[in-house]
Amino acid sequence: MLKILIVEDNPRYRVVATADDLDSAVAAAEAHQPELALVDLHLAHGTTGFSVAVRMQDYEIPCFFITGRAPNFPMPDLALGCLMKPFTAEDVHRSLAAAEDMMRGREALRPKMPVNLTLYDQPDEAERALRADLPGFTPSKRSIKTRIEHWIAGTQQN
Numbered sequence: 001m002l003k004i005l006i007v008e009d010n011p012r013y014r015v016v017a018t019a020d021d022l023d024s025a026v027a028a029a030e031a032h033q034p035e036l037a038l039v040d041l042h043l044a045h046g047t048t049g050f051s052v053a054v055r056m057q058d059y060e061i062p063c064f065f066i067t068g069r070a071p072n073f074p075m076p077d078l079a080l081g082c083l084m085k086p087f088t089a090e091d092v093h094r095s096l097a098a099a100e101d102m103m104r105g106r107e108a109l110r111p112k113m114p115v116n117l118t119l120y121d122q123p124d125e126a127e128r129a130l131r132a133d134l135p136g137f138t139p140s141k142r143s144i145k146t147r148i149e150h151w152i153a154g155t156q157q158n
Contacts (some may be wrong), residue, residue, distance in 0.1 A: 013096060022047035022055065029059045038101060039079070041067040053078040064099045066092075076120035084116040091116065 017028035021044040025037070037056050041049035053063040065082040067070075080102050083095045088126075091114035098119055101108045 010093065019052075020044040022051050026055055027051045029056060029061055033059070034061055036096075037061050037063045038066050039063045041065060041069070041071075050075075050078060062099070062103055070118065073119040074118070079120060081117060081119035083114065084118075087116055089116060090114075093110065100119065 009032050016032040016034050019025040019028045023045075025039075028034070038050065039049040039056075039155070043049060043052065049063075049065055049067065053065075056063050057078075063079045065075075065079045066085070066087075068081060068085040069092070070082045070084050080099045083091060087095075094110065094112065094114055095117050098108075098110060098113065098117070100106075101110075102119065
């Protein structure tokens with residue numbers, strides 16, 4: 001294991017904890033009540049970032065995926081977006097600013113967004129209600145398995 005020290009002064013953000021798997025992420029969420037979780041999709045002890053994102057919903061903590069291999073489809077029910085590795089510190093700062101805009105409901109035009117950043121469109125209440133009226137629509141449960149099953153079923157109908 002490589003031990004790393006991060007030396008940086010950014011008064012807009014403060015890292016309150018780090019975690020390497022689902023259990024430590026849940027413990028950190030309970031102990032520190034973060035406003036946002038940056039989540040890699042491949043974690044220790046056989047857990048995934050998807051499972052962390054599902055559990056963070058229990059604490060009303062939005063997630064932002066940071067990964068070397070992004071999902072092939074948007075997952076707005078689980079995350080605000082995804083930043084692909086490799087990235088620079090500037091990419092992270094710009095991505096965090098975009099995530100904060102989304103969390104605060106601000107529509108900001110940011111001309112220099114990282115090319116390796118994908119933001120997921122967050123459905124509003126009206127759009128969720130409209131989807132609920134579609135034939136064959138079943139609202140997703142909190143489980144990732146159900147969400148993926150619904151996504152697969154939706155793509156097979158097209």
